[in-house]
Amino acid sequence: MKGKVLLSALLGLYAGVSWAQGSVTLYGILDEGLLFNDNAAGHRQYAMVASVLSGNRFGLRGSEDLGGGLQAVFVLENGFDINTGKLGQGGLMFGRQAWVGVSNARWGSVTLGRQYDASIDYVGPLAAPSQWGGYIVTNPGDIENYSAANHLNNSIKYKSASFAGLTFGGVYSLGGVAGDFTQNQIISVGASYANGWIAIGTSYLNARNPNASYYATSLPNATAATNNFYTPVNSGYASAHTLQMVNVALAWTLGQATLGMNYSNSQFKGLSGQAGVLNPAGLKGDAAFNNVALNLRYRVSPELLLGGQASYSHGSAVAGEPGGKYGQFDLGALYSLSKRTDLYATAVYQVASGTQSTGTRAVASIFGLTPSSSNRQAALRLAIRHVF
Known part of the structure; x- marks a missing residue:
């Protein structure tokens, strides 16, 4: 009798799932290859490096029809290192994305959890890193977050539907600090428009205490002694x-x-003036970067894509010290073996001058690589990527 009751309950649960007309999809990306750095702190380096063009991941994406054009939606996305099998994003199980919410084809979606800021949604798709170059072709320091290295915890996001090619949205990340509503909060908004031959994207972000709220994996991991x-x-x-x-x-x-073309203005406001781990040079006041990049991509054939980019980053003077200046040149090629597998190659060359943020002579620092011991650095990437 107990067995019959249990069987009936399980069948009832199964019937409920079927009636809900939901779906769950498993997906992922594997990106692996060789990378040569001609000056890694004064030495040549040959290494197996993963996740350059696309971060290695697997995830679950699901939806359920709630009726009336409304759907419940969710994403759980894990990041990992294919070379060692370890978790990415500081060891978080779903460090890339983890959110749930509701969506409507006419009005857009509202989601809650760990999510990306507006620069990834509206500007990043038009930049070379996401198209053919990967994170090593971002501007030095990747201040714009084109590599999608930074995530917003405890966030509420709205993303509109497309209105004749126009989409827009915003994200608010709650700081969660008792007695101070604004501490550690992040606000990010953006919009994009695409119609035929032209596409435009723009975004704005304001992060309080960015060392903890924006650059750290999570607030508990961000102490005053951690940069x-x-x-x-x-x-x-x-x-x-x-x-x-x-x-x-x-x-x-x-x-x-x-x-x-990409342009960004980034301002670090209210430097503490106290020398330490977070401020090696004891800088006080504000610092700013202006970054501009011109890129060209050409579809030689359905299988072969070629790309090139030139970028320049200019840091402002702080406390009488000249800011760092960085010029970078990038070339890339991507060849599709099938709809899901491709080979790619990327070459990067960077020259630095001026004084970097630590108060020392600026050295070349291609993003994601060990900085150079001099003002010049070159890198070459050869890799394979598979999407499932």
């Missing part, structure tokens, strides 16, 4: 009270060629 910035290009600004960033991207497509 979570990635490179000396901007790690000396980790004591900033506020990070304010504006991004703009344009792309024009003529036949098989697409010409693009």
Whole structure:
């Protein structure tokens, strides 16, 4: 009798799932290859490096029809290192994305959890890193977050449907600090428009205590003695009270060629003035970066895509010290073996001058690589990528 009752309950549960008309999809990306760095702190380096063009991941994406055009939606996305099998994003199980919400084809979606900021949604798709180059072709320090290295915890996101090619949205990340509503909060908004031969994207971000709220994996892992910035290009600004960033991207497509431009202004406001881990040079006041990049990609054939980019980053003077200046040149090729598998190659060359954020002579620092011991650095990437 107990067995019959249990069987009936299980059958009832199964019937409920079928009636809900939901779906769950398993997906992922595997990106693996060789990378040569001609000057890694004064030495040549040959290494197996993963996740350059696309972060290695597997995830679950699901939806359930709630009726009336409304759906429940969710994503759980894990990041990992294919070379060692270890978890990415500081060891988080679903460090890339983890959110749930509701969606409507007419009005858009509202989701809650760990999510990306507006620069990834509206500007990043028009930039070279996501198209053919990977994170090593981002501007030094990747201040714009084109590599999608930074995530927003405890966030509420709205993303609109497309209105004749126009989409827009915003994200608010709650700081969660008792007695101070604004501490560690992040606000990010953006919009994009695409119609035929032209595409435009723009975004704005304001992060309080960015060393903890924006650059750290999670707030509990961000202590006053931990600098979570990635490179000396901007790690000396980790004591900033506020990070304010504006991004703009344009792309024009003529036949098989697409010409693009990206511009960003990033300001690290309210540096502490106290020398330490977060402020090696003891800087006080504000620091800013202006970054511009011109890129071109050309579809030689359905299988072969070629790309090139030139970028320049100019850091402002702080406390009488000249800011760092970085020029970078990138070339890339991507060849599709099938709809899901491709081979790609990327070459990067960077030259630095001035004074970097730590108060020392600026050295070349291609993003994601060990900085150079001099003002020049070159890298070459050869890899395979599979999407499932």
